[in-house]
Amino acid sequence: MDSIKNRRTIRKYTEQDIPSTLLDSLLDEAFRASTMGNMQLYSVVVTRDIEMKNKLAPAHFNQPMVTSAPVVLTFCADFNRFSLWCRQRKAEPGYNNFISFLNAATDALLVTQNFCTLAEEEGLGICYLGTTIYDPEQIIRILELPELVVPVATITVGYPDEHPAQPDRLPLRGIVHEETYKNYTPEMIDDIYAYKESLPENRHFVEINHTETLAQIFTDIRYKKSDNESMSENLLKVIRKQGF
């Protein structure tokens, strides 16, 4: 599929809006993804209002796509709707636990990826914001998410106003294992990461960040242990606070 093979993340969008009918039909198709026991354990909050985008932006470290995209979608793991239905039908729901969170998050993420594929096939561009689970409490408050609802993915969507180079990917042999997982030898690691490390943009990246290696940019600047630890503690707290 060319739309998947040639895809790239789009962070700049034209002024053109996305009609509600188009957005609805893309979402409706996306909901065809596999879902645990056909429970559809997700909800999607659509943000078009600029004031709401301004409120959401800090939760996403003020990445400019949040306010410049015509549409921001927050995909949530949702056991609230299903539990309400159970109670209304003389059934006692037992989904206030960790595996139910992960089941619902899985459902929501499969739908998120399905939506991205459909949107890109339609000529739209998307950006996936990994920041959603960094400080989910802000998002929960702004979008008024009740118990048993946790945001797990945010997508900005619009018509592309840029055509960036396609980023590199690791070679297939570095990711796929036959029958059992063959742990990586130092030689394999050198081989798998050689192309990434050789790229002029990555060499430049190392230069301007004054690190010795590309890996140090990840460990010392972008995804630091201390940040990961405090975010982990916070995330587990929020998941519990939301009733899981």
Next chain:
Amino acid sequence: MDSIKNRRTIRKYTEQDIPSTLLDSLLDEAFRASTMGNMQLYSVVVTRDIEMKNKLAPAHFNQPMVTSAPVVLTFCADFNRFSLWCRQRKAEPGYNNFISFLNAATDALLVTQNFCTLAEEEGLGICYLGTTIYDPEQIIRILELPELVVPVATITVGYPDEHPAQPDRLPLRGIVHEETYKNYTPEMIDDIYAYKESLPENRHFVEINHTETLAQIFTDIRYKKSDNESMSENLLKVIRKQGF
């Protein structure tokens, strides 16, 4: 996209094998999905060997697709490869924590859904096995997954040998929220679930299970609180044991 709009889970497959070249090219395209910081925090284990399928089957409650499909794919959250690279490049990885597990699981699930779309577009049929996180320790042992690798999704793949009816989905208005989450009133719950409850197969399901409502089949038979609680405890233990 018709292949998404008309999709259904396929549990019966013909004898026809899937050529390695086709499988590799589908996986390679699937890896174009968005990934956190372009770290590609996933691995895929391909199972073709019948003995390996027989070993995996109990971890999936002996669902027959595991042994009858030509290919079984286990998608894993993987911070092992990236951490090995860091250490080999004088960088100290800080990914032995919960948020790193969820970041890697997210990466893996986006790739899983991308693979499913590509496989179905190619005429293959897939079945998503939600059982992967029920007893991951068995899968970890059988596939020899090292620390910082946790299986999060399993897909059986093959050429379809059935054409089942397409399952129902909830109406869009039951899932999509504009600007803020509007919690469901009892009337909305009745409306959203009316179609599902009216289906002859679901009424039959209630009859043969001797329950009063459809919801009770979920809470009392299929996804019970006590099972969810013991699986939650086990899953958190396994995630920690794998080093996250």
